[in-house]
Each structure stands twice: as C-alpha cells, then as structure tokens.
Amino acid sequence: MFLLKLIQAWRSTAFGVYGYLNFTRSGFLEHAKNFNREDMERRIDGKNCIVTGANSGIGYATAHGLALRGATVYMICRNKERGEDAVSKIQSSTGNQNVYLEVCDLSSVRDIKSFSSRFKEKDIPIHVLVNNAGLLENTRVTTSEGYELNFAVNVLGTYGMTELMLPLVEKSQPDARVITVSSGGMYNSPLTTDLQFNSGIFNGVEQYARNKRVQVALTEKWAEKYGDKGIGFYVMHPGWAETPGVATSLPSFSKSFEGKLRTSDEGADTVIWLALQPKEKLVSGGFYFDRAEVSKHLPLAATKSYHDAIAIDSIVDTLNSFM
Template identity: 75%
Template sequence: MGEFKKIQTRRYANTIEGKNCIVTGANSGIGYATAEGLASRGATVFMVCRNKERGEAAASEIQSATGNKNVFLEVCDISSIGDIKSFASRFSSKDVPVHVLVNNAGVLENNRLITSEGYEMSFAVNVLGTYAMTELMLPLLEKAAPDARVVTVASGGMYTAPLMEDLQFSDNKFVGVEQYARNKRVQVALTEKWADMYKDKGVGFYSMHPGWAETPGVAKSMPGFSKSLSGKLRTSEEGADTVIWLALQPKEKLVPGGFYFDRAEAPKHLPFAATMGSHTAIDSIAHNLRNSSRL
C-alpha cells in the first residue's frame, strides 16, 4: 500500500466555507492538521479534545495560523461514554447542522488499561467512542443532508486482523498492536454498515488509511518504530490530506462505505486474506456496541 511513501499534498478544488466540522482528537497529529486544513478553507471547526489546556493552545494556534476565528474547543474524553453523552447533549443544544464529523481520536496502548467505566482503553476510544460519537451526532448530520459525511481515520494495520467479536481482547495475553489492528478493522466494517443503514438519510460514511505519519501518538505508543523510521514517515499534514479531500469531495464522486488511501478507494482486504468473510460479524458487533454504550 506504499504507506511509508511521502506524498505531495495538493491543492483542493473545493472549499468548505461556512460549513460546520467536528474533529475528535484535534489538539495534535493528524487531528490537528485536519482541523487546521478545514479552518484554512473557511470551515467552522469544533475541536473535540480531552485536555482543556492543550486544546485551548491548539485552537488558538489554528486561529492565528489561518485567520479563521470560528475555531472552537469542545472538551470531551472519547474514552468515556458518559463524557460523550454530555458533549452530545451540550452540542445538540446549539441546534446547528454538522456537515462533517471526523472520527480521528485514537489510542494504541501497549498494556491493558481499564477505563473508569470498565472497558479496555483502546476499545473504549477506538471502537466504542467512535460508535457513540457517530450515532449521537446523526440527528445533526441529518440537518446538513444531503451534504453531510462522516470520515473515520482507520489504519493499514487493519489488513492484518479479521473482524472478531472479542472486542476487548480478553481471550489471551493482551498485545497492544494487535488490539489496535482489530479496532481499526471494526471501524472499517462499521463504516460499511452505517453506509447501508443510513443510506436514505443523506449522510455519507467513509473510512481512510493515512499512511504511517510521524505523530506524537506513534512516537509514544511505538517509540522503536518511530525512531527507526525517523525522517521516512509522513508528516501529520500528509496523513491528513485524504481526510480533508474526503470532506471536500462531492458525494457523488465517493463510494458509500468506501475505504480510501491517498485520495483513491483502496481494497479492504489483502488478496487471499482470511479477513474477507469476517465482516459478516458486524451486525452482532454493532448490537453489542449499542448495548455497551446504552444508546
């Protein structure tokens, strides 16, 4: 998939002036680059960040860099269903259409950590948090129909993992990188399911693979990998390029439920891989996620 390939970010043909965009995990890395890219094209951007101080600093930097004052911080911990519900309630009271939701917040934990709500941390952020945020924002996305879309930042790591119903990796010794790959496979399969479930609501659903980018998250979770490939990995801006492209493209040019890499639809499975038949499990997984999030 050429995921270590540096790319030349190109100009975007369209603008997004006046549209409302939510970006989760927006204070650093690909999330920050996405928020800045959307703000520079005239969007009103709501940056969903866990840490208030870092979020405020990032929002201020983007306002200064882009000259766009319509960049706002929304404090929410995506690992907490309670926090996401509180955010959704607050945000819904604004009664504004959401044109673009970017599910970027993600984590790769090398050790099993349990959240205060009793969930394995990687699952809580990457899967349950992404699921709850998307479902709770759906009424506001419908307000922006037929132009609304959800872009979920997945990973090429998902090529190594079939869809599995053991979402919290309880069946054997916890392996952080493998759990991350499993989580990203769920995101891709969920995107397919959402595209089918909500095809009549005027909301597009897409997932994408940013390539391996030199972000704070990669440096923290995979320090050896990050150090060995220093200078060869993509920048956060290169990683965010396809996210912004998906936000700007006319929906008729995009494939519902599609998985994208470098501005083009990409396969969801490697040739002859055992992952191909696994997506049939998504119905029961989505049912379990709804029960877990108590939506």
C-alpha cells in the same frame, strides 16, 4: 494451528512489504504525482465541522486544513489546556476565528453523552464529522466504566460519537458526511467479535489493529443503515505518519523509520480531500487511501472471510448494549 501460524506469518509479511512501499513518505510523494490540485482548492465557508482528537497530529492537521478553507471547526479534545493552545494556533495561522474547543474524553460513554447533549442545544447542522481520536495503549488498562481502554476510545468512542451526533449530521443533507480515520494496521487483523481482547494474552498492537478493522466494518454498516438519510460514510487510513501518538506508542517503529514517515499534513490529506469532494464522486462505505478508494483486504491474507454481516451485526448489538 500450523495453518493459522502460516497465515499470520504471510499476513504480517504482506503487510510489511505493502506498507513499506505505500505507507511511507516516499509512497505519498509517488501517489501525489496523480493528485488533482484543484480538488483541494474548494472553499467550505459556512460549513460546520467536528474533529475529534484535534489538539495534535493528524487531528490538528485536519482541523487546520478545514479552518484554512473557511469552515467553522469544533475541535474535540480531552485536555482543556492543550485544546485551548491548539485552537489559538489555528485561529492565528489561518485567520479564521470560527474555531472552537469542545472538551470531551472519548474513552467515556458518560462524557460523550454529556457532550452530545450540550452540543445539540446549538441546534446547528454538522456537515462533516471526523472521527480521528485514537489510542494505542500497549498494556491492558480498564476505564472507570469497565472497558478496555483501546476499545473504549477507538471503537466505543467512535461509535457513540457518530450515533449520538447523527441527528445534527442529518440536518446538513444532502452534503452530510462522516469520515473515520482508521489505520493500515487493520490489514493485519480479521474482524473479530472479541472486542475487548478477553481471549488470549493481551497485545496492544494487535488490539489496535482489531479496533481499526471494526471501524471499517462499522462504516459499511452505517452506509447501509443510513444511506437513505443523505449521509455519506467514509473510512480512510493515513499511512505511516510521524505523530506524537506514534512516537509514544510505537517508539521502536518510529525510530526504525526515522526520516521515512509521513508528516501529519500528509497523513491528513485524504481526510481533508474526503471533506471537500462532491459526494457523487465518493463511495459511501468505502475505504480510502491517498485520495483513492482501495481494497479492505490484502491478497491471500485470509481476512475477508471473517468480514461478514453476521459478525458486524453482532458487534453493533454489543456496542448498543454499552450505550
């Protein structure tokens, strides 16, 4: 028990120091000195892109950035009114009218299946699927389908959307790609098969970190499983960005770092970069931050030993049973 507490204390300290130096806006500006401007000048006219959780924050910035470069963008939002407003703003600011709203609640397997069925009728290739929708709910909330809410959106929603849309993603090979927005918070958590936090006292922040670690593991699994289908799978984290979600879920953190957090555009930068780069320059299954592949584990944080094929396969089996 003492050793576990010591590891957890070190993990938290290492994450805090590393995050403060790298995840804040000053970290982005420092890393941006090495960015290649030409990387973001590529046009993707005629490419079809789906962005989940697209009406605000990083999702909105991602949808805007893709539309600005000529893509046809399908914005998946839970709220119809906010979604319509976001679509209108992007159409107006980019001049790209090929931006559409798709209403879907990512916390509901039924809703995801219904959306997938409707969308497949379009029979169009999806060149880029961005799994951005995310949630940090601090108290335990159970969905109407019986799932813990954070898990339902962050893990089951991401998994269901990806698996169900893969037939359309495969149509766009060899340029097909799936990009999942994780969080640097996952550095604080080892991979666990306790997906719905059934053991111990529920902690929303810890559950969010667990969920985001699972997203990294799922990306590895998808890259391994579907590598021969011409689809690239990438996961990234945006750093600490000032978004409506962060302000609502982590008010103390947001206030403490006021003026130091990244903008939504800076948080979305690597998502857009991953969507634009030639696939031969990217590593499928890789974890990206500020336009570079980075380690999935902090030194001496004792998370790597849990990140094995047995645990990942067990998680996938569980998710499949829910689908």
